[in-house]
Amino acid sequence: MKNWAFVIGIVTCALLTACNGDSDGTTVQDTGSAEDGSTTIDGGAESVHILSAFFGLDNGVPGLFFGCGFGLQDGMPIVLDRRIPLPALLDASVFVVHRASGAESPIGCATLAPADEAEERRTILLLGEFASDGDPPVGVEIVGTLLTDDGIDAKGALVETVVPLAAGPSIVLAEHYLISELPTGSTDECPADMDHIIKTTWEGGVSGPGGADLDESHRLGTTVEYASGEVRVATLLADAFDNDNHVEFCMSAPGEPVAITAGSGLYEDPNGDLNVLHTQVVIDAHELTP
Structure with missing residues (x-):
């Protein structure tokens, strides 16, 4: 059953940002990540890669909110x-979803919202009709010009695995920032007296079970391993209440984080599916392309 409160939260936030243009057992999901759980990044290559495609909702997003x-x-x-780069509302014609039958599904709308803050803007929400009985989506391709912040054309980028509808969400990217490198101090931001931040990007939007806010169970149930062998939990969570696919873990003591593990059953996607226990390698944010 769809988690309607959470769905409406997502689309309302997306409507406000995209249409107004104002916003600046242990399992590892097979979403284009390396076998050790690390995201495959082709450092320095002049190309763009789709790290994951997540079939989050089947006939669950009101198209009217996006002009679809x-x-x-x-x-x-x-x-x-x-x-x-912004604007958040993108040209939908540059994307296509491939189905198991070989058919191609055009995209009705494409938007960066709600994950369109300055340090985000890696997640594109596609809306359309992507599946029918016995013919699920199996890939996503960028078939037209889509320029990145650094002017690289994403045309030709292809992912040949789509996380199925029934699967729960996983972390696809975990970036290590010094506290000075991200906004701090305001509501839902890490305090300025923290040492560093681990910014996680999930395959899709996440909440607590039943659409609840993230709380102490998520802070205590998500652990960070350091190069020293120490395992810690975050002092605080941030960027956790805006209905997108990012959660920040605010860490108060210095150290070199190497992996983050999300405990089973803590995080829920908009379809009501819970995550399984999984680990993602933490990378220095500066190792990523812009």
Whole structure:
């Protein structure tokens, strides 16, 4: 059953940002990540990669909110390894979803919202009709010009695995920032007296079970391993209440984080599916392409 409160939160936030243009057992999901759980980044290569495609909702997003007709639309976030500049509302014709039958599904709308803050903008929410009985989505391709922040054309980028509808969410990217490198101090931001931040990008939007806010169970149930062998939990969570696919873990003591593990059943996607226990390698944010 769809988590309607959470769905409406997502689309309302996306409407405000995209349409107004004002916003600046242990399992590892097979979403284009390396076998050790690390995201595959082609450092320095002049190309763009789709890190994951997540079939998040089947006929669960009101298309009217995005100018995509009156019916309910499928929702599929994709995560790139480079940032896409604003405006948040993108040309939907540059994307196509491949189905198991070989058919191609055009995209009704494409937007960076709600994950369109300055240090985000890697996640593109695709809306359309991507599946039918016995013919699920199996890939996403960028078939037209889509320029990144650093002017690289994403045309030709292809992911040949789509996380199925029934699967829960996983972390696809975990970046280590010094506290001075991200906004701090305001509501839902890490305090300025923290030492560093681990910014996680999930395959799709996440909340607590039943659409609840993230709370102490998520802070205590998500652990960070350091190069020293020490395992810690975050002092605070941030960027956790805006209905997008990012959660920041505010760490008070210095150290070199190497991996983050999300405990099973803590995080829920908009379709009501819970995550399984999984680990993602933490990378220095400066190792990523812009």
